[in-house]
Amino acid sequence: MAHPNRDSSCHRRFGFTLIEMVITVVIVAILATVALPLAEVTMQRAREHEFKAALQQIRGAIDAYRQAVDEGRIVRRTDESGYPKSLEVLTTGVEDAKSPKKTMIYFLRRIPRDPMATDSTLAPSETWGKRSYASPPDEPKAGDDVFDVYSLSSGVGLNGIRYREW
Numbered sequence: 001m002a003h004p005n006r007d008s009s010c011h012r013r014f015g016f017t018l019i020e021m022v023i024t025v026v027i028v029a030i031l032a033t034v035a036l037p038l039a040e041v042t043m044q045r046a047r048e049h050e051f052k053a054a055l056q057q058i059r060g061a062i063d064a065y066r067q068a069v070d071e072g073r074i075v076r077r078t079d080e081s082g083y084p085k086s087l088e089v090l091t092t093g094v095e096d097a098k099s100p101k102k103t104m105i106y107f108l109r110r111i112p113r114d115p116m117a118t119d120s121t122l123a124p125s126e127t128w129g130k131r132s133y134a135s136p137p138d139e140p141k142a143g144d145d146v147f148d149v150y151s152l153s154s155g156v157g158l159n160g161i162r163y164r165e166w
Contacts, residue, residue, distance in 0.1 A: 041158070047115045048157055054112035055166060058128070058149050061090045061107035068105055073098050081133040083145040087111050087125040116153035116163050127152065129164070 016024075062083060068074045069082040075097050076082050084090055084107075091111055093104035110124070117127035129150045132143025140150060151163040 044158060050115045051151065051163065052166065054115065055149065057108070057112055058087070058090075062146060062148070064107050065090060065094075068094075071098075073105060081145045081147070083133055083147050085145055087128065087130070087146055087149070114151050114153070116151045116155055118153075 065074070065084045066082050069076050073096050074094050088111070090107040091109065093106040096103050096105045113124040114127035119127070129140060129152045130142045130146045131137070131140035131148040131150065133145050133147040134143050135141040135147075140148065151166065153163045155163050157163060157166070
């Protein structure tokens with residue numbers, strides 16, 4: 001006797017046909033080709049955000065150092081510009097000339113690494129180009145002090161401006 005719920009004329013299929021599998025693979029491939037460039041742009045945008053934050057952090061510390069010099073908290077010789085001699089000075093600190101206990105003033109906890117730098121063996125301070133107070137902005141050169149920093153990368157940002165010019 002036949003099972004009451006089973007219709008002998010109805011065949012149940014389990015699994016997928018070859019056509020269904022090919023269509024699925026094609027759809028996934030199309031989605032992947034769209035998603036990959038979007039993921040690359042997202043990663044570059046995140047690196048640029050980190051780069052901009054690092055620039056602001058270092059430049060803010062350089063400005064704070066100069067302000068401390070102007071306030072007389074850091075002793076400056078007459079032949080000096082009032083800017084730090086190196087990026088490391090911002091983390092190692094300088095003696096506060098106005099403090100009776102000779103406390104140290106620190107401007108950075110650590111020097112951020114240039115996220116656009118490709119050589120991971122370099123120290124964070126070596127990943128940045130340094131512009132001295134005496135050099136022109138269109139041709140930055142290192143010198144006796146650090147007036148500004150810039151990226152040594154030859155890359156171009158999503159905004160079309162070279163990282164070196166940010």
